[in-house]
Amino acid sequence: MRTRQMGALVGVELKKLYRDLTNLFVMLLMPVGLALIFYLALSGVTNDYYPVPGMNHFEYLLPGVMGYSVIYMGMMVALGLVEYRQSGLLKRIEATPVTPAAYLGSQIVAYMIIAVVQAFIVLLVARLLGFVPLGGVVGLLLAALFLALLGITAVGLGLITAAVAKDSGAAGGLAVIFILPMMMFGSYLAVFNEMTRNIARFMPNYYVTNSLSVIFHTGGVSEPVIWQNLLILAGISLVVAVVGIWLFGRTAFR
């Protein structure tokens, strides 16, 4: 019965994605639009300190866009949960035999799927614009794994935000606090110097940006740094998700 319950709840979140225009915009059109803007503005610019000679700004920023889009999802999760709580939907679900763990698990599964699909749509658009990702099928599978783990982190951050925020305005404001530094340091600025790289190491999406960059730019799917990043990201995801589930389970159904 639990699989059926979770399947139904995952279905709800996926339907919400394509039926709610705001969600559709933020989850799919925004990252695609961002990739297009970066392509138009930066594909003609190159820089020597990028990892691969001849690489342009657009190609350099692409893994960051993919990771950033997933992190942004955390805000949508938080806003969605706050709205569900305010409209009584969480109570309604809680009055069924669905356990809080099954409900929150369904959120994680749904957003892991969305995270991977979202990032691969960005990659597809980039491919159509001429970007050739290296790493082959193994690279794509590894990328999917990284993005799914980042999806768990995003949901965890969303749960923490929704547990703390009383309304959607507060949830949006709080979410920006974690989104902005991740966007700045985890996605785009890490490369500048040692200081920015050290700051970036505190951002979960940095490990995705860094790994996708190694995979897609160099094809180095067996580089030790990939596995190191994977371990760190898995640890972060686990901690953030557990804290999120614990906090949200304690407070937000009440």
Place this chain on the structure above:
Amino acid sequence: MDNENVIVIQDLVKHYDEVKAVNGLNLEIRKGEMFGFLGPNGAGKTTTINMLCGLLEPTAGSASVAGYDVTKQATKMKEHIGVCPQEAAVFKFLSGRENIELLGNLHGVERETLRERTTSLLEEADFTEAAKRRAKGYSGGMMRQLNLMMALISDPEIVFLDEPTVGMDARARRRTWEYIGSLKDQGKTVILTTHYIEEAQALSDRVGIIDYGELIALDTPQTLIEQHEVDDLEAVFLKITGRRIAEGS
């Protein structure tokens, strides 16, 4: 489980800091009974129902629903209940039918049974066409109708209806009350809170009146009317709750 009583409440207490929302409530509700749970705003009705549905942890005391302890066996207990909350809690981006089927899925209703039951519920409520549209465009009354159908899709033994007709027009309300009346014929136990006291009088086998978190009257509507020597249940309600307020207790 007692063969007769499907809900047993013993010394139930819920405090929010200094506020005693429910204060030592004792109550037994029989199988197949239509129980009207009445009280002024803030009297403790919804808090009590939330505890019985496993949504709130009691501060003290105990309660069992369908033979299951509401705190220790909440998940099992929830398989036997249907809850129509006070607010119309529906997913607006889903159609009416999808909302009903979602609740059925969450209760583990078999696919074929779910389809048949949804169709039947929608036909009874004359809601078949509306159910194809997303709930976003529904009027307040339609939301309430959908809210009620979502509570009933699992064919629960015990139904909690918390102000089920608020916001409905007179015609929809009349039809809904008739439908709620028919739940008793299906052998369901119904716990109903409402501000339409005349309808509670017509439908309920027994009513309990709660005020300041305490049960201040419990009997059949007719017995309460006779005891208080008034014309109807509304007069009983005003007499006993008004008196308490005047006494400042």
